[in-house]
Amino acid sequence: MTNPIDNPGQLAAETDVRAMRLDPRIEPIRARITKYYAIGYGDRLPDECRPHLDALADEFLNNWLFKAAASDSQHPRFVRDFMPAYEWHGAMVPGARTGGDNPDNCYRLAGIEHGSSYRLIGRLAGGKPANISFALANNYGTSQTVEILEDHQLQWGADGTFEITIDESPAAGRANHLMTHPGTKFLFVRDSMMDWAEETPLDLSIERLGEAKAPPIGIDEMFERATKNALNDVFQYFWFQNMLSSQAVNTILPAYPLASAGVGLATQGVSSGHFRLGPDDAAIIDYDPAEAGYAAVELTDWLYRSLDYHTVQSSLTAAQSAIDPDGRIRLVIARRDPGVANWLDTRGQANVLMILRWQAMKAGGRPINVTLKMTTIDRLKSDLPDSTVWVDADERAALIGARIASYQRRITPNVV
Known part of the structure; x- marks a missing residue:
């Protein structure tokens, strides 16, 4: 089979995440996340779970590192998130499970900004997932869905391909369209697979249309976005x-x-x-x-x-x-x-x-x-x-x- 996740954008994002994890500022932030959860749960925390708080904080923070690696709305790329740790291409990819992550989903994010236009190209890469959703999210926690398309709503080509347009205008008769809203942060894609042996995530690519408004963000900017939003979102995920x-x-x-x-x-x-x-x-x-x-x-x-x-x-x-x-x-x-x-x-x-x-x-x-x-x-x-x-x-x-x-x-x- 061809694995559609094994692509240059994903591998580059994983390299960026590993680089952010080596930043000496990361450990105090991870410790703060552990402390927030420990204080919040207090005596309610079962004894068997207490030794797992550090691992919870680590994967929680990694999840936001991946989101930051996907967050450049002027130079968008799809980045897979919410995975257990794994190794491929001779490198470890840290685990990023949190918030009731679904074992059957391939979760991918791409940065989207209200006021810019985008084109997504998708195609079947194997057995079609049981359900696929394309959601515009207005927060880093990806809980605020403002627009959504599912696979059964898409117009597909006879060859198993489709195109989705994304911009600030209503569809106005356009098929396969998502309208951004002020504050839109991500396109959040879920490929939900019922049969792990046969169903395969879609092969996806995305491009912003027109001239970029800014150069690509660097590791320092990713780190700032990741840590700021992770600390802010601890309370939502605790809820x-x-x-x-x-x-x-x-x-x-x-x-x-x-x-x-x-x-x-x-x-x-x-x-x-x-x-x-x-x-x-x-x-x-x-x-x-x-x-x-x-x-x-x-x-x-x-x-x-x-x-x-x-x-x-x-x-x-x-x-x-x-x-x-x-x-x-x-x-x-x-x-x-x-x-x-x-x-x-x-x-x-x-x-x-x-x-x-x-x-x-x-x-x-x-x-x-x-x-x-x-x-x-x-x-x-x-x-x-x-x-x-x-x-x-x-x-x-x-x-x-x-x-x-x-x-x-x-x-x-x-x-x-």
């Missing part, structure tokens, strides 16, 4: 985490459209959960994929970072799940392997958060819904339907091996 951890323990919220909360991807439906599990406890998540183009459940640690999905089965899309004859998906959250194929692995942690997402929901389709049953591992045989798929140790190892191999497609360099 995001508290939306989940303030839920009663071992409960979930009814499914609801995210647009009603005024944050994130406005076309998405979600449910969330907060769990504190003993060694033998199990939570059965029972949901209807509801004919959505994309549906998936993920676990995060209590600090709201994705839970090492690249090495363990801490998330499952509808395509990765065994579906019961009634069309519903039943997943089991547990600290140890219960033998259920649809196991969500907490990596032994007692305190975890859950996010269930539906995207590209079918007009007039079934309503989204989810239920929870708390039980124990030894009662699962009686609490789950007879159609439940069970696996032994060898079958589990095969599932994890296939998962890791599928994930590797994202970080495999192209052969020159």
Whole structure:
């Protein structure tokens, strides 16, 4: 396969991020972020999470370094963000997971400015992702969506290509257009992949039209943007985490459209959960994929970072799940392997958060819904339907091996 993320703009941005991490001013800023979170959580912070605060601060700050590397609106480039740490081309790329990052998404950003015009060219680079969104965001935290296009709204060429125009004017009959607003900072692209082994992020390029208003920004300017905005946005991301951890323990919220909360991807439906599990406890998540183009459940640690999905089965899309004859998906959250194929692995942690997402929901389709049953591992045989798929140790190892191999497609360099 061709990996569309292995491109000169991405590799240059990764080099810039590594350079910023070597700046001697970075460590005091990272320490401030750790301190802010520690003060904010106080005694609420579970003991098992306290040793992870420094890693949380590190990945949080790295996320804003990547955003700064993508932020030059006069010389835009797409930069992938929100990834676990990985190595390619002989160099390490630091992890940047934060804020309930979705294991199924390829997240990319490009700097956009109100008052400038841009052209984006996209093409299929393999199997089409289940859902793709192009959102203009008015803040570094990428929560303030002001315009959005999804793949089903685009006009595609017969060859699998498309063009999107971006400027300050209304579409006025133009297809594939996004209108900027005062304060627009980024174009934020999410390729949501249901089948990791087949679906591939789009091959994207972007150019600003007309003469640039300024030379390319340098490392010092990137560093200033990254650290200033990271320190400002700690409080917003602390609030995001508290939306989940303030839920009663071992409960979930009814499914609801995210647009009603005024944050994130406005076309998405979600449910969330907060769990504190003993060694033998199990939570059965029972949901209807509801004919959505994309549906998936993920676990995060209590600090709201994705839970090492690249090495363990801490998330499952509808395509990765065994579906019961009634069309519903039943997943089991547990600290140890219960033998259920649809196991969500907490990596032994007692305190975890859950996010269930539906995207590209079918007009007039079934309503989204989810239920929870708390039980124990030894009662699962009686609490789950007879159609439940069970696996032994060898079958589990095969599932994890296939998962890791599928994930590797994202970080495999192209052969020159």
